[in-house]
Amino acid sequence: MKTFSFKVDPLTGEQYYEVYLRGQQLLTDPLLNKGSHFSIEERASLGLTGLLPHGVSSLEEEAARSLESYRRKPDDLERYLFLLGLLNRNETLFYKLLTENLIEMLPIVYTPTVGQACLLLSRIMRRARGVYIHPDNIAAIDTIFANVPLPEVQLIVVTDGERILGLGDLGADGMGIPVGKVSLYVAAGGLHPACCLPVCLDVGTNNDRLLADPLYLGFRRRRLEGEDYDRFVERFVLGVKRNFPNALIQWEDFAKHKAFRLLERYRERIPSFNDDIQGTGATALAALLTASRIKQKPLAAERVVIVGFGQAGVGTAKAIATYLQSQGLPPEEARKVVWPVDVQGLLCQDDPSLEPWQRPFARKREEIAGWKLKDPQKITLEDVVVNVKPTILVGVTAQPGLFSTKLLQQVAKEEARPVILALSNPTSKSECTPEDALAATGGRALVATGSPFPPVSLEDRTVETSQCNNLYVFPGVGLGTLVAKAPKITDEMFLAASEALSAMVSAEEQERGLLLPPLTSVRQVAREVAVAVAKKARDQGLGRLLADEEIEEVVSQAQWEPRFVPYRPGRPS
Numbered sequence: 001m002k003t004f005s006f007k008v009d010p011l012t013g014e015q016y017y018e019v020y021l022r023g024q025q026l027l028t029d030p031l032l033n034k035g036s037h038f039s040i041e042e043r044a045s046l047g048l049t050g051l052l053p054h055g056v057s058s059l060e061e062e063a064a065r066s067l068e069s070y071r072r073k074p075d076d077l078e079r080y081l082f083l084l085g086l087l088n089r090n091e092t093l094f095y096k097l098l099t100e101n102l103i104e105m106l107p108i109v110y111t112p113t114v115g116q117a118c119l120l121l122s123r124i125m126r127r128a129r130g131v132y133i134h135p136d137n138i139a140a141i142d143t144i145f146a147n148v149p150l151p152e153v154q155l156i157v158v159t160d161g162e163r164i165l166g167l168g169d170l171g172a173d174g175m176g177i178p179v180g181k182v183s184l185y186v187a188a189g190g191l192h193p194a195c196c197l198p199v200c201l202d203v204g205t206n207n208d209r210l211l212a213d214p215l216y217l218g219f220r221r222r223r224l225e226g227e228d229y230d231r232f233v234e235r236f237v238l239g240v241k242r243n244f245p246n247a248l249i250q251w252e253d254f255a256k257h258k259a260f261r262l263l264e265r266y267r268e269r270i271p272s273f274n275d276d277i278q279g280t281g282a283t284a285l286a287a288l289l290t291a292s293r294i295k296q297k298p299l300a301a302e303r304v305v306i307v308g309f310g311q312a313g314v315g316t317a318k319a320i321a322t323y324l325q326s327q328g329l330p331p332e333e334a335r336k337v338v339w340p341v342d343v344q345g346l347l348c349q350d351d352p353s354l355e356p357w358q359r360p361f362a363r364k365r366e367e368i369a370g371w372k373l374k375d376p377q378k379i380t381l382e383d384v385v386v387n388v389k390p391t392i393l394v395g396v397t398a399q400p401g402l403f404s405t406k407l408l409q410q411v412a413k414e415e416a417r418p419v420i421l422a423l424s425n426p427t428s429k430s431e432c433t434p435e436d437a438l439a440a441t442g443g444r445a446l447v448a449t450g451s452p453f454p455p456v457s458l459e460d461r462t463v464e465t466s467q468c469n470n471l472y473v474f475p476g477v478g479l480g481t482l483v484a485k486a487p488k489i490t491d492e493m494f495l496a497a498s499e500a501l502s503a504m505v506s507a508e509e510q511e512r513g514l515l516l517p518p519l520t521s522v523r524q525v526a527r528e529v530a531v532a533v534a535k536k537a538r539d540q541g542l543g544r545l546l547a548d549e550e551i552e553e554v555v556s557q558a559q560w561e562p563r564f565v566p567y568r569p570g571r572p573s
């Protein structure tokens, strides 16, 4: 259902949209609606005469009006609803507002408020976005995709809602996450909103609260599992390949058992990646590379304890190992820098409950032979900290307060500049706050967190905390892969993303406590990451063979700025 086409006037070179909607229909189409910006000529030619007040506003004036309304909202959830309402009414205006007020609005459209919204989504949603695919409509997958009112889908963010941030199974209410991620693809990555599609694979939920809630809007059954689940996802992927042959798939917020399996099953078949595994790993590695510069100590010489060895934990471990191998370390040595901890404590090779993705990092029992342990059957996080003397501690468990003052003090006892990454989201799930980490380490820690935290005032200085969140990586990886037309996304492309990202942190920013570039530069970050990813793809023989300058040029050209273009009436061919 095409509603418009991009056009260029052959005589003047002017870009415009040929628009197929008229009147009220045009005003209710969020991609096309310009609100009070429609010119007098457009109002006449597109059936809008009399449907709008007299005044014609510039985009800047519309944005100023919206910002006033936004700031009148009493709380974050109301601000979220306002912004989502704007997105559903006038996308260009939404992105103008978001890009110009990113620091203020990011915590609303993304973590933490998006988590609060997902917990309530069936109760607060006013208009659905993207597509919902469930067992009762998967047979009509081609019809579902034909109903998508976008000219060409190139980017899909898909969830099945089973592990939404650290909040667990939220079923179809997890759709807030793909919607939020897509808004960053546009605001940071610069992808055009008309080519991004959020998708919910609503295969049911095992959340009893939702199943019992009469207002829950999702597929009210227990989750599809096993072969039925795999068949369902396969039908979705084949549908994507048939209908949107150039689209890239970003897997988001799946439960770990499915996430690892889907990543491996599809990564060679379709351009796709798992944001929680690979995007997080690449971002955490970038923060560690910056820390390594600050400490003037190579990453190979650090001892990294990763607590929570699921998607984000394994992704971070793999990113570290990939980097160290690129520096010449043999694979086994590279993996040994990481000490993996999960619910059972330190992961050891003789543990029969190890998951396949944990196994390569599990330690040999001989390595802990001399350790003093309270209970040799369970090597706790405290045991690991006392015996390994970590120089870097990474938390991805969704267990708030797991990094206690005592634990942090123990780390600081042995290391002058401990790196503490408390990456769990939303804010309420963080393993510790920057304030806790700095207080326990006498202000010596280099800290980053998954959700935003305010700066911490110490006696002699103020320390800022980077938000170490995959938002720094996924928009650029998506953009770079699409621009390169790469058929797959390799670990080396993610490594290139990490290196480009870390290289952007200036000495002055490092001085302020930042391990990643300031959030105000996310658009340049996406650009640099995209260029690095596209160059790496080319060097690996994937996708288009472009010179460096050509890659830089096509990435710049691909980044859309929120602005209105003129409309001319047309009929779909």
Ligand SMILES: NC(=O)C1=CN([C@@H]2O[C@H](COP(=O)(O)OP(=O)(O)OC[C@H]3O[C@@H](n4cnc5c(N)ncnc54)[C@H](O)[C@@H]3O)[C@@H](O)[C@H]2O)C=CC1
Binding pocket: 163, 164, 165, 166, 167, 255, 256, 275, 276, 277, 280, 283, 307, 308, 309, 310, 311, 312, 313, 341, 342, 343, 344, 396, 397, 398, 399, 402, 423, 424, 425, 426, 429, 449, 450, 451, 468, 469, 470, 471
């Ligand atoms: N900052 C960022 O960019 C990202 C942050 N995250 C956050 O990280 C958290 C975990 O996400 P995933 O790794 O995707 O989940 P996951 O479910 O794949 O892994 C979490 C792991 O933590 C383990 N765990 C739970 N309690 C523990 C404890 N007390 N001690 C040790 N291990 C424990 C679980 O057994 C599981 O293996 C979530 O809060 C999520 O929001 C995830 C992706 C990106």
Ligand SMILES: CC(=O)C(=O)O
Binding pocket: 164, 165, 166, 253, 275, 276, 424, 425, 450, 469, 470, 471
């Ligand atoms: C940031 C993110 O992807 C997560 O917390 O799941």
Ligand SMILES: [Mg+2]
Binding pocket: 165, 252, 253, 275, 276
């Ligand atoms: Mg995620």
